[in-house]
Amino acid sequence: MKFGLFYELSTPRPFTTENQRMVIENAIEQTVLADQLGFSSVWCVEHHFLEEYSHSSCPDMFLTAVARETKDIRVCFGIGTCVPAMHSPIRWAEKAAYLDMLSNGRVEFGTGRSSTWNELGGFEANVDDTKKSWDEYCRVIPKMWTQERFSYEGNYFSMPERCILPKPVQQPHPPMWVAVTAPGTELDAADRGMGALILSISDVERNVPRIQEYREHIKKCEPVGEFINDQVAIANWMYCHEDSEHAKQKGNELIGTFGYMAGQTVEISEAYPANSYKALGLLGSLRQDPNAPGDKKNPPASGLCFGDPATIIKTIKLWEDAGADQIIFMVQAREHLPQEEVLKSMRLFANEVMPHFNEDKTPMKASA
Amino acid sequence: MRYPELLYGRGDPKTIAVSKIPLDLKDSSNIDIDNVEIFYTLYELKMSIAEAILPASLHPSIPALFSITFLSGEHETTGPFNLAYIGIACRTGIKPRHLIIKSFCDNDVALKLFATRYGFNPSLAEVSCRETYDRVNGRICHEDRIVADISIGNCIPLVGSGGVVKYSPALNACALDSQTKLVQFEANYEFKTVIRGEPSDQVFDSKELGHEGLNTHYPVAGTYAVTNINLLPARFQVDLVNPAETGGASKITKT
Numbered sequence: 049m050k051f052g053l054f055y056e057l058s059t060p061r062p063f064t065t066e067n068q069r070m071v072i073e074n075a076i077e078q079t080v081l082a083d084q085l086g087f088s089s090v091w092c093v094e095h096h097f098l099e100e101y102s103h104s105s106c107p108d109m110f111l112t113a114v115a116r117e118t119k120d121i122r123v124c125f126g127i128g129t130c131v132p133a134m135h136s137p138i139r140w141a142e143k144a145a146y147l148d149m150l151s152n153g154r155v156e157f158g159t160g161r162s163s164t165w166n167e168l169g170g171f172e173a174n175v176d177d178t179k180k181s182w183d184e185y186c187r188v189i190p191k192m193w194t195q196e197r198f199s200y201e202g203n204y205f206s207m208p209e210r211c212i213l214p215k216p217v218q219q220p221h222p223p224m225w226v227a228v229t230a231p232g233t234e235l236d237a238a239d240r241g242m243g244a245l246i247l248s249i250s251d252v253e254r255n256v257p258r259i260q261e262y263r264e265h266i267k268k269c270e271p272v273g274e275f276i277n278d279q280v281a282i283a284n285w286m287y288c289h290e291d292s293e294h295a296k297q298k299g300n301e302l303i304g305t306f307g308y309m310a311g312q313t314v315e316i317s318e319a320y321p322a323n324s325y326k327a328l329g330l331l332g333s334l335r336q337d338p339n340a341p342g343d344k345k346n347p348p349a350s351g352l353c354f355g356d357p358a359t360i361i362k363t364i365k366l367w368e369d370a371g372a373d374q375i376i377f378m379v380q381a382r383e384h385l386p387q388e389e390v391l392k393s394m395r396l397f398a399n400e401v402m403p404h405f406n407e408d409k410t411p412m413k414a415s416a
Numbered sequence: 417m418r419y420p421e422l423l424y425g426r427g428d429p430k431t432i433a434v435s436k437i438p439l440d441l442k443d444s445s446n447i448d449i450d451n452v453e454i455f456y457t458l459y460e461l462k463m464s465i466a467e468a469i470l471p472a473s474l475h476p477s478i479p480a481l482f483s484i485t486f487l488s489g490e491h492e493t494t495g496p497f498n499l500a501y502i503g504i505a506c507r508t509g510i511k512p513r514h515l516i517i518k519s520f521c522d523n524d525v526a527l528k529l530f531a532t533r534y535g536f537n538p539s540l541a542e543v544s545c546r547e548t549y550d551r552v553n554g555r556i557c558h559e560d561r562i563v564a565d566i567s568i569g570n571c572i573p574l575v576g577s578g579g580v581v582k583y584s585p586a587l588n589a590c591a592l593d594s595q596t597k598l599v600q601f602e603a604n605y606e607f608k609t610v611i612r613g614e615p616s617d618q619v620f621d622s623k624e625l626g627h628e629g630l631n632t633h634y635p636v637a638g639t640y641a642v643t644n645i646n647l648l649p650a651r652f653q654v655d656l657v658n659p660a661e662t663g664g665a666s667k668i669t670k671t
Binding site for chain 1: 422458460475477478479481505507509510511512572574575576577578580581582584610612636637639
């Protein structure tokens, strides 16, 4: 079992220079500590226009800053949006390879397609085509890294022959991942030989069949890259404190804050009903309305890592038994917790919880 | 306590049109109406306009949006009816809602039903919703003048589990316990068919539709659904000044 950190860079209003810098600097300080404590990875989202919820519009820049302040921790795009209106796949291949150079081979490249009207509407993206463009990006980006010269003629992207530079440090290329929120996307990941970055924060039990199906499907995959990345990473929350009740209370406050911020976004399914967005994304699932007819009340998720070390160890064992390879934690939301408390929680987790698990620091590349 | 850092409406509560028809909360029955047609178009809006319209208890959606909804059905108690309403997207706490700023209805009995159950404040008008071979059209004619003539074209079907529309419940300003409150439209939907298209408008009289600041420059999408509707009794009220986060939203207590 590996452990990582996951960053949305949620920022409290008002959006002053001080607040914005505080969020970024605190996050970098956490990653530096995480590197020293033996955490394996830092993941950073890409979001646009999501006021408060996420000011992480340039994950490559955040991860570059982290890479230059750390030694071992892996720097992971969680995710890069594969939508033509936002990015060319060439730019993703270049940025990931460039960061692989700057971090000396520590990049993981997560892919996805966005699920809010704020973002897709803001870029005037074609909502109906995001799944198809994502598929095309997943297939061309590894080739841009591995082929000396690359040309392509597709439905959502074409280019004449060019040498895309730099080439990554990792050979044959950085591991590829897919953000999984909607049910079934884990199978899309498996079919392409890509890691599943499961972002639907929920119970362990709900994820057991997803992970099992992923494992079965990936045995028969046709990998988009040069190798299969058969890893499952679970996004989660963590607040570790000697007083378990205090930790749970603070944890619930974090989730409440996070859900409140998610509530400020407009899901695609609310604004632009589409066959390609049949299920709620992460943000939508966080903002389900318990008072609206038709919406169901969600029980508290069983897999959250809030509590004293013994409680968290038990929870992580559940995830381990479920087949997760890595848990990546959100440790802060809108600077709700004082920075010192976050760092203290991370230290306690590293000292008391991590030794109970076989922390594997090898790169996430699974099988050649 | 308010959270000064959040976005709130800054509208004057006195300018919000309040239904003159009193709510009747005695009727606690559900009403089922089959094969209701719902034509719904959504547009982006300047945040400053949304803030100017919404009262202090509501947060504007981000981005700011407004909707036009046509609801056409037939029930044994009302006969055939067409109801149309214009809403500003907002939130009470985390819950997405639409504050209704104007509504129209073509049937006296239905008008009274929606007014007494949910606080709608419709003007009597000619309202129509038609599906043709290549488009869906909604039209409102008020006092012999067309104030809205809206269509969606280039429609595609939404199928399987994608064949649903997530309508945010409407909030209507009305008198409740001698105070002006926002009362929520409560309905469950069982979708039969849904198509989505690109909105366009031949007539859009923003002033007559509730606010001069509305415009259709940035349409988001439009849908036309055939659905069975289950209308529930009103359950929630929202204060005009006090937001949900500080107790401004609560269940209606029937006395």
